Amino acid sequence: MLSTSRSRYRAGLVSMFCVAGLCCSGVLAQTMRDVEAVARERGLSTADLMAAAKTFVPSGEKDEYIMFASSGHAGHVFAIGLPSMRLLRSIAVFTPESWQGWGFGVGDDILAEGFPAGKPNLWGDTHHPALSETNGDYDGEWLFINDKVNGRVGVIDLRDWETKQILKNPLTLSNHGGTFVTPNTEYIIEGGHFALPWGIEHVPIDRYKEEYKGSVTLWKFDRRRGRIDKDQSFAIELPPYWQDLSDAGKGVSDGYFFMNSLNTELATGGTLEGKPPIEAGASRNATDFLHIINWKKAEEVYKAGKVKVIEGFPVITLETAVAENLLHITPEPRSPHGVDVAPKGDFIVVSGKLDPHVTIYSFEKIKRAIDNKTFSGADAFGVPILDFDSVVEARIEVGLGPLHTQFGPDGYAYTSLYLDSAVARWTLGGSYATGRREPSWTLVHKTPVQYNVGHIAVAEGDTVNPDGKYLVSLNKWSVDRFLPTGPLLPQNLQLIDISGSGTNMPVIYDMPMGVGEPHYAQIIKADKLKSWTVYPQVGWDPHTQNIHPMAPKRGNERIQRNDDGTVDVYMTVIRSHFKPDHITVKQGDRVRWHMTNLERAVDATHGFGVPMFNITASLEPGEYVMVEFTADTPGTFPFYCTEFCSALHLEMMGYLFVEPK
Amino acid sequence: MSGTLRDRILGPRVTPIMARTHSLRFGTPGILLLVARVLLLVSLFLPYWHMELQAPQYPDGLHMTAYLNSLSGDVAEIDGLNHYIGMRSLYEAAQFERTVGVFVMIAFVVMLELAAYIHTRWAVLLVAPVVFFPIVFLIDLQLWMRHFGLNLDPDAPLSSAVKPFVPTALGKGGIGQFVTIATPGIGLYLACGASLVLIAALFFHRRAYLPLVRAQAASGGA
Incomplete structure (x- = not known):
């Protein structure tokens, strides 16, 4: 009688623990025994497990x-x-x-x-x-x-x-x-x-x-x-x-x-x-x-x-x-x-x-x-x-x-x-x-x-x-x-x-x-460390750590041909388009391509790649970038966003037309 | 009925002796009207409405807050995302309302101030618009949501994938991978509180002054 009641008591206790275990660990009830099984299977020693426990940083957690x-x-x-x-x-x-x-x-x-x-x-x-x-x-x-x-x-x-x-x-x-x-x-x-x-x-x-x-x-x-x-x-x-x-x-x-x-x-x-x-x-x-x-x-x-x-x-x-x-x-x-x-x-x-x-x-x-x-x-x-x-x-x-x-x-x-x-x-x-x-x-x-x-x-x-x-x-x-x-x-x-x-x-x-x-x-x-997650303001020049006066602004995008034969392109960049996206210059033009990444979201970086002219840039949120080159090769050149920035990333492109002399 | 139009609107005056002997009776409506004014003035500086957007790639969510006269939070980011479905910039919404919001609130405060001096049923005319203000705010919000959601740019990148819809003004909604949660702000709660206080004020107003108005009518005027 006594033994029966005790075994019942034990069974009850075990089931209680199991329920508690299930509750604590969510859907997968993992115990240290499961950890041991994996360790055995992979041939890991206690010291190995200890090393793993000391170094593993779970997803979302940060290093010290x-x-x-x-x-x-x-x-x-x-x-x-x-x-x-x-x-x-x-x-x-x-x-x-x-x-x-x-x-x-x-x-x-x-x-x-x-x-x-x-x-x-x-x-x-x-x-x-x-x-x-x-x-x-x-x-x-x-x-x-x-x-x-x-x-x-x-x-x-x-x-x-x-x-x-x-x-x-x-x-x-x-x-x-x-x-x-x-x-x-x-x-x-x-x-x-x-x-x-x-x-x-x-x-x-x-x-x-x-x-x-x-x-x-x-x-x-x-x-x-x-x-x-x-x-x-x-x-x-x-x-x-x-x-x-x-x-x-x-x-x-x-x-x-x-x-x-x-x-x-x-x-x-x-x-x-x-x-x-x-x-x-x-x-x-x-x-x-x-x-x-x-x-x-x-x-x-x-x-x-x-x-x-x-x-x-x-x-x-x-x-x-x-x-x-x-x-x-x-x-x-x-x-x-x-x-x-x-x-x-x-x-x-x-x-x-x-x-x-x-x-x-x-x-x-x-x-x-x-x-x-x-x-x-x-x-x-x-x-x-x-x-x-x-x-x-x-x-x-x-x-x-x-x-x-x-x-x-x-x-x-x-x-x-x-x-x-x-x-x-x-x-x-x-x-x-x-x-x-x-x-x-x-x-x-x-x-x-x-x-x-x-x-x-x-x-x-x-x-x-x-x-x-x-x-x-x-x-x-x-x-x-x-x-x-x-x-x-x-x-x-x-x-x-x-x-x-x-x-x-x-x-x-x-x-x-x-x-x-x-x-x-x-x-x-x-x-x-007091790192920025995005540049403090849109149009930011990392070189001066200030807003750049030439940084293109939304609504002010343009292509400007100067008297000295140079061309200034003022382009804004945001998911998932460049504005302007048709850039036409003449062969031999000296081109200054100003770009502002208008994004304010953390990690919304855009890339800027131009074939043939050896140009690639990384535009972090808010960043102003200027690349300068001579359009010496006539032709049609698709430029595009090199960062997988959004669902319509592949569509984020434009054409550079260099008209022959 | 006798007396000037002014007297008829303002109603019977309370003598200093009566005010002293029945301070609770005649003081309550005025105090409640004062409380409502304070609540409304404070609400000017507090958010009226929040919208949170949750999506996997925004672990902290996107947050937008509407004040009576401004929008704040991740509005630019939300606008940026909305361009995919062709929704107009949120800054274009309720521009008139946001421009006049502060003046309307000041007008409300003046109306409540005046209402404290009017001891007839005409006081209701001044108080009622303020009482209904929170409901009008929510109806206006809903109309704007409807207008924005149903008038999407047909040339937008995702217009073939996202059909026009009515975003939820209060409560949980969804669009694409985003879950939207719209909640009233503390300012709106204060405005609602002001409405309740005003209803109470009207009740005590009636209890305090109706007997005087009746007595005056019975005596054929002062």
């Missing part, structure tokens, strides 16, 4: 962070959501990109601004994106990016995610050491790479030591205008080492920046003549030089006019830099990659590729050594060398091929290990040591990555307030991680969960990157 990554020689910048690792979009900068219409009628002027010596160079090699900062923290307003191949800097406005300026360095080519910003984005620092004669003039290699120059350029950023102000910018001449990656001081070290160098041996190669290749010559010495530059002092010197004008650009000469006490160097492990300043600005971490240690310098000790002139001598160019032992705080053996370091919020630092294909977690000392089990300056753990990691990026991990949580390992080789894609393989961007402590830092996602080669990336909290 956005990572801006360079794209290497694709010449763009990528925006990737974290933790989902979904590619959100690319931003065209140095390389024309037809989806955005960049360089096919739109942005041509900006691209042309950056042509070296006016020569069209239609690709770039982007390496190190730098988000604008306020008080050492990302403010989400601007993004800067270097072009290593031609020594250029691009400025991207993060309201509309478009490139606004490309500036060519007048002194040199190649700028692997950029871009990095000072804590309030006073300056965008563009470090060099290969030493070159000023203005890239022809100088035989045997005059390398005398006439080849190293340099760093400090571009003044005018935040109100959203442009680099070339007239307030200057460069500092440096020895013909290959100055490389740099990082601005912050907190206690605000006012300084730190810059690696390689090839302090001044190797110049000459393999055909039987001389050692540069890779050997440049790695001969056990140490290279960390450059310590007082930029606030340099700014004073520049403002006092103590500069030499070279190629029309003010340069603080090496002689002046030494005399003014604004440049010091100190030995660092050879062939270094990264130099990274700890969140409070008190420690500077350098990794030499060929030394298994990270070397940590104390800013306090550097400052003391500068003040007390604790020099171990001067280099061949007269630059005082701070005594290594008096500025080093610690050296930690982390593994083979250490490259770049990022920081967490909890006193952990992370260093990429290229040769080991791993990411090392180690502990900072000093004021970072509180509330942590591990001793200071100790290697804690190494997580293997696949494979050949270059840079790493931690969420806000190079700011004064690192978030931790996520680390992305930007791996150069993917080898066996993805399906074969021919001999050219995608990069592998691996997401690592660093929210745990100690040895808990698993890889939780592999993202194939098959459209470029990201080098460095920065990860910003998504809610710091």
Whole structure:
């Protein structure tokens, strides 16, 4: 009797749960048992399910962070959501990109601004994106990016995610050491790479030591205008080492920046003549030089006019830099990659590729050594060398091929290990040591990555307030991680969960990157960005971020033939028609085609493609665009909307008639 | 009957002593008329009518709000979509009504002000138009919907697919992939509230002044 009633009770309970389960999960009553079944079928482990649970972002939900990554020689910048690792979009900068219409009628002027010596160079090699900062923290307003191949800097406005300026360095080519910003984005620092004669003039290699120059350029950023102000910018001449990656001081070290160098041996190669290749010559010495530059002092010197004008650009000469006490160097492990300043600005971490240690310098000790002139001598160019032992705080053996370091919020630092294909977690000392089990300056753990990691990026991990949580390992080789894609393989961007402590830092996602080669990336909290969803007003010119006076308005569409033989077309664009849709010009006419996208709905972008004349434009809601071309080929040309904008998208077209002479 | 036409319209006056001794009786109609005036004035600044359009590609929906003198919200977007079915721009609808709306409301307030001084049945003439105003608003709205929906441009892109129809002025409707939801705005509720208050005002007006009017008639005039 009792047992019966109990079993009835149980049955009742079970059915109640089933009903509750049905109610809770909607039509499909899924249980963890079903999840287990799928996992078993697909051979997924608990760790795999955990990784999926940590990274999966359901449809309609948003990522927590956005990572801006360079794209290497694709010449763009990528925006990737974290933790989902979904590619959100690319931003065209140095390389024309037809989806955005960049360089096919739109942005041509900006691209042309950056042509070296006016020569069209239609690709770039982007390496190190730098988000604008306020008080050492990302403010989400601007993004800067270097072009290593031609020594250029691009400025991207993060309201509309478009490139606004490309500036060519007048002194040199190649700028692997950029871009990095000072804590309030006073300056965008563009470090060099290969030493070159000023203005890239022809100088035989045997005059390398005398006439080849190293340099760093400090571009003044005018935040109100959203442009680099070339007239307030200057460069500092440096020895013909290959100055490389740099990082601005912050907190206690605000006012300084730190810059690696390689090839302090001044190797110049000459393999055909039987001389050692540069890779050997440049790695001969056990140490290279960390450059310590007082930029606030340099700014004073520049403002006092103590500069030499070279190629029309003010340069603080090496002689002046030494005399003014604004440049010091100190030995660092050879062939270094990264130099990274700890969140409070008190420690500077350098990794030499060929030394298994990270070397940590104390800013306090550097400052003391500068003040007390604790020099171990001067280099061949007269630059005082701070005594290594008096500025080093610690050296930690982390593994083979250490490259770049990022920081967490909890006193952990992370260093990429290229040769080991791993990411090392180690502990900072000093004021970072509180509330942590591990001793200071100790290697804690190494997580293997696949494979050949270059840079790493931690969420806000190079700011004064690192978030931790996520680390992305930007791996150069993917080898066996993805399906074969021919001999050219995608990069592998691996997401690592660093929210745990100690040895808990698993890889939780592999993202194939098959459209470029990201080098460095920065990860910003998504809610710091204040992106526009549509342009603020109809007729908006993204270049001036204002309404353009020539923007065609509804009801004012026309074709205007001018006395000088040019033709202005004023066209409006809205779902699903162009007005006017018959454009007749004469062969040889110079045509300026003004267009306004009248749309106000989010995502109601129209494209504009014209055959034969190499024109494509992207017209985002409210945007004004002007394309200019010479109608040199007679004929009948259908132009059309290249975005699938509406149900009648295929009908959205017009004819360009070019009457023969 | 005696007295001037003015006296006959204004009706018997209330002496200060009577007003003091029967303050509730003679105060109520005036207070209610004042409440109605306030409600109407406030409604001028509030929406009278909302239309929401829901469709998959507009996750936040499209919203249009009609005030007595203006339209706001996603009107341009709705117009843009309406061109596919050949519906005229919403800005062309009720242009006269929107132009005079504010003046009509001011006239209403003046009429109610005057009504407070008239102690005869003539007060009804001034109050009644205001009472019926919300109904007139809705009828006008319905007529415009009908006019717009039934007079589609036959040359529009989708004219062969969408036949003329009458959009719903209040409640749920649909066109294409859009679900339309039309609801009264808070301004219209206030105007309706004013109507109810005015009906009450007329009731208390009659209770207060009818005995005086009758007494005056019985005494053959003052």
